[in-house]
Amino acid sequence: MKTKLLFPRKFKYVGLVISAIFIVMGIYNMYFTFTLEIYTPFEVEGLLGSSSPNELTDEILGAGLIIGLMMLAFSKEKIEDEFVGKMRLESLLWAVYVNYILLILTFFFVYGNPFLDVIIYNMYTILIFFIGRFNFLMYRHLQTPEID
């Protein structure tokens, strides 16, 4: 695994803190009125439509959570060897499978406004599934006893 594509180890803890904060704010923002009161002094035309955000809470929460989760997901392990690289690749594949299978199920069984909620969650679940799977595999790997 080309380790130059991974964040330094310390980023994992930074990412964990950022993700925790933004997940809480994000979920709260989905179901209650919530604003960070960060306003732009100007209005901007959307790239694909005409709505223009003036208050940046949604944008900051959305992007912030992505960045936090990516730092948490793609930081180097303490020892980066080829076995860890293999675990990382297999975990990514696993996360993609699980994410899309669940997404297909939601197409058929969830409709209306809840469906939009699921689609919003779906932006992040692939990273979350990867983080869970990879760290679980690494934990199991690091627990293997010494044999001498």
Next chain:
Amino acid sequence: MKNTIRIQRAVKNITQAQLAEAIGVSRQTINTIESGKYVPSTVLALKMAKVFEKPVEELFELEEGE
């Protein structure tokens, strides 16, 4: 894939941790290689061969059907 790593380690009297450090992997990875759960890359196998001063074929052997 069969391997004789554990025997070679005993012969040379080094621990998993020492072998791991010599070739730049974690001790647990040595464990997964020895127990046959993971097939190392060519580079890693060659590094092991160098540590034990044996040819690679003496460390690793293809099994029937591979």
